[in-house]
Amino acid sequence: MTHEVVRHLLDDYVAGDLTEDARVPVLDHIGVCAICRSEVDDLEKLAVQVAALPRAVEPPVQAWAEIRSVIERDARVERTVSRRSSSRLRAQPYALAAAGLLVALVSSGGTALYLRERAAPSVAVAPPAAATADPAGAATLAAFTIEENNYLREAATLADVLEKQQGVLAPETVAQLKKSLRIIDDAILEARNALARDPGNRTLVEMLSANYRHKVDLLRRTTEMTRSS
């Protein structure tokens, strides 16, 4: 039995689902093939880790308070950036992009802090006028901030996996992939910037979500295709 054939059977081998007729040649091959042996080790470790996972995870008690503080801080930063640079930025597209990036970074950083269950900022932040006047907007942004963080985390994980598999892809494909990711990132930045100006706009939230979905989907599809190709 060749390496290529055995490779397709390793997950069943680890799960103990192979018939005796198939198990013996697979076992023989694993005995002489370092690659397959290593893959079996990885699969066995993964099976142990999966079995050890809890059935459900409760959110931290302080979750909502921390989300609120992050939202309020984001809104304050966004207003500050917008106020200070509104006239100047019209003539400077690079500065506008940088401001958007800052907003995105502050937001992402804040939500990442929340997810790591670190303490909220100790400085008390007064509720911004916009949030007070538009609770629906704050709620929309709050809900999206959590969703955004999930997308960011998933995209980062997939990008790491893809980085390791990049050698499998043709250079032209890698170039195309990077081009596509740049297009998506530009769209995310643009929509994120607009959302900072109009935090209650559900259409913008849906558009931004769609852009993130495109990114995660592209990374996932590429990862899956390269994994077994």
Added chain:
Amino acid sequence: MTFAFARAMRYALTLALVFGASTAQAQAKFERRLPLAMDGAFRVHNMVGSVTVRGWARDTVLVRAKLAEGERVHMGGGYKGAKMFVESDDDRHPQPTHLEVWVPSRSKLWVKTATANITVTGVAGGLDLYVVSGNIQVNGSPAELNAEAIDGDVRVTGSPKWLRAKSATGSVSLRGGSTDAALSTVSGPIRIEGGSFERTRAETVSGNITFSGQLDRSGVFDFDSHSGAVDIGIPVKSSASVAIISISGTIANKLTNRSPTAGKFGRGSELNMEVNAGGARLTVRTFKGPVTLRSTD
């Protein structure tokens, strides 16, 4: 294809290989037949070259190929399901293998390639087609079609009942009709044209979307593009509830006399209207791409 079935296929293939089923060693021409039920499942994996599949009215799979030296074809399986793949001595640099495959017309087909075009004609079962950097062309009306490319084009000519088609930089097109279609790209254009459509969704980041067809009265149509242009052409007599919004782009209504209104904060445009007392739900959203609604009459 279910996990259980995929596992069954692996067993079948393993047994076939263990007991000396077909393995063609470094030969120029390869030809092999396998019995397969008319609604059986067949999987094909070929890294480089091409895969051309045709449906026929026989309960048999026929595979023909011209193999370069160092390339081998493995086939195995049973009457309900079988699979094949091309193996290379040099996994890093496989030689192109051009496969011609005939399958029962109602079979369920799964094809995966890296750099190989996939062409499928006349298969009415389910199709799962994956390619990294090749094109996918489907002719016919499979019950289900899932086609995914990374930087290749996906072209469908026919009327699959259920369609999912994706590419990143490549184009995705459907010429025909569908009761449930979802097409997606990053920057490639999406074109949907032809007959009647029901649930239809097209999503892209920077690609253009072109739709030209009939709206089923109970259909739902969603078209989203961040920065690409969206062009929707429907018959004047269509019955539809139309909701178009562009955050900072323009909307041109060439279907009725209704003018778009300015969006919030004086930017962008919105157009909400009932055409012929409503019916199909048509929604278009762009961030900055222009939207055109026009008549196909």
